[in-house]
Amino acid sequence: METKKSYKFTLIQQMKNIIRIYYVLSVPLGHFKNYKKFYMKYKHIIILGAFILLHQTIAAQTPKTSEPFEQLRQKDSLFFEEGFNKSNFEVLETWLKENKIPILGLGLINKGKLQEIKVLGDLLSGEKASYNTIFNVASLTKPVTAIVALKLVSQGKWDLDEPIYKYWTDPDLENDPRSKLLTTRHILSHQTGFSNWRNKKLKFEFIPGEQYQYSGEGFEYLRKALGKKFKKSLNQLATELIFGPLKMNDTKYYWDQDTDKSRVALGFDKEGNTYEIHMNKTENGADDLLTTIEDYGTFLTSVISGEGLSDKVFKEMQTNQVATKNGKHFGLGFEKYDFKDGNFALSHGGSDKGVQTIIFIFPKTKQGILIFTNVDDGYKVYEKLLTYYLGRYGKEIVEIETGNK
Numbered sequence: 245m246e247t248k249k250s251y252k253f254t255l256i257q258q259m260k261n262i263i264r265i266y267y268v269l270s271v272p273l274g275h276f277k278n279y280k281k282f283y284m285k286y287k288h289i290i291i292l293g294a295f296i297l298l299h300q301t302i303a304a305q306t307p308k309t310s311e312p313f314e315q316l317r318q319k320d321s322l323f324f325e326e327g328f329n330k331s332n333f334e335v336l337e338t339w340l341k342e343n344k345i346p347i348l349g350l351g352l353i354n355k356g357k358l359q360e361i362k363v364l365g366d367l368l369s370g371e372k373a374s375y376n377t378i379f380n381v382a383s384l385t386k387p388v389t390a391i392v393a394l395k396l397v398s399q400g401k402w403d404l405d406e407p408i409y410k411y412w413t414d415p416d417l418e419n420d421p422r423s424k425l426l427t428t429r430h431i432l433s434h435q436t437g438f439s440n441w442r443n444k445k446l447k448f449e450f451i452p453g454e455q456y457q458y459s460g461e462g463f464e465y466l467r468k469a470l471g472k473k474f475k476k477s478l479n480q481l482a483t484e485l486i487f488g489p490l491k492m493n494d495t496k497y498y499w500d501q502d503t504d505k506s507r508v509a510l511g512f513d514k515e516g517n518t519y520e521i522h523m524n525k526t527e528n529g530a531d532d533l534l535t536t537i538e539d540y541g542t543f544l545t546s547v548i549s550g551e552g553l554s555d556k557v558f559k560e561m562q563t564n565q566v567a568t569k570n571g572k573h574f575g576l577g578f579e580k581y582d583f584k585d586g587n588f589a590l591s592h593g594g595s596d597k598g599v600q601t602i603i604f605i606f607p608k609t610k611q612g613i614l615i616f617t618n619v620d621d622g623y624k625v626y627e628k629l630l631t632y633y634l635g636r637y638g639k640e641i642v643e644i645e646t647g648n649k
Contacts, residue, residue, distance in 0.1 A: 340364055343624045347373045347509045349616035351541040356548055356610035358541040368510050376536050378494055378508045379616045381601045382594030385533035389463050390432050390577025395485045398554040404429045412469035416446040426452045432576040433565035436462040456566045460530035467529030479527050490546055492539040497527035509618040511598015519598045541614055544605050570644050583640055
């Protein structure tokens with residue numbers, strides 16, 4: 245700890261330095277013959293300047309014991325400061341070649357807006373993949389379906405905790421009393437009691453709300469219930485509530501005559517062979533959404549801001565509903581990562597044949613990242629991209645996923 249005497253000495257030294265600097269600069273201009281006269285004329289400015297320099301000197305020498313995440317993220321993350329510059333653009337291309345990723349779609353959200361879009365790689369035609377390349381994003385379909393439901397809840401047209409049997413009961417469950425307990429909250433937080441996908445018949449493996457178990461069947465159940473009540477397809481509801489207002493013109497739940505096949509990123513296996521194109525003609529509440537980095541990034545910016553959601557629903561969406569693994573939880577529609585400094589991220593991933601996708605959004609700081617790939621092992625670039633662009637948070641995400649936190 246410095247004494248008042250040493251502070252005074254530092255101040256005097258800073259004042260002398262300023263006088264000398266100004267004197268040296270002014271002599272060639274013939275304005276002053278010596279710095280004593282200069283000091284008498286400009287002493288108020290000199291003293292102010294000395295205090296400023298002294299403050300900076302002390303601040304630079306003061307050890308930092310703790311910093312809020314708002315400051316740390318600026319230092320520990322290339323993404324927040326640089327985006328895509330020439331240097332990291334070349335790094336990305338190198339990673340693609342090393343990991344044999346045919347196409348990488350990357351989006352960065354900053355200050356609540358989609359700041360950067362980059363799509364690298366080649367389409368099957370040999371042409372460079374464009375910024376509006378269309379990806380099948382697999383289970384990234386689920387957050388969209390979740391937001392459809394949450395917007396209807398916010399409008400008072402749907403209830404998170406109303407039993408769904410009032411609108412739909414799967415024929416396989418008609419005689420199972422547990423079907424009368426199932427709610428939208430259970431579905432959006434993966435507490436339905438269903439397996440991911442049924443094996444011929446749908447059945448409960450535990451009472452709804454009893455524990456966590458990831459399930460695509462739950463989102464299909466919700467799709468059918470919404471359809472029964474509103475007499476509309478899920479794609480129609482999503483178009484009215486999300487796709488239309490956000491101008492997500494390349495996003496839909498299924499292939500139709502307007503889907504531009506020439507822009508679609510075809511799926512690859514680990515050996516570099518393409519899978520047969522899966523042109524799903526029917527919608528699925530859990531899987532196979534077609535979209536672009538721009539469209540899905542725009543969707544995520546609306547989620548970050550809580551657009552179309554009531555304050556209560558927006559808070560519920562981000563609240564831990566059920567523990568998953570490694571200290572993570574599911575909220576409503578998104579998995580939640582809680583960080584050591586009090587910040588948190590909402591996340592979801594997608595995995596199918598020839599599809600590996602993942603997103604992270606930070607509601608507190610209004611930032612996020614989207615990663616789309618079109619190969620079975622596209623996840624190989626996740627760790628590098630997350631640590632490269634999210635810095636300390638990326639490292640903590642890796643620690644959580646590997647159980648080393």
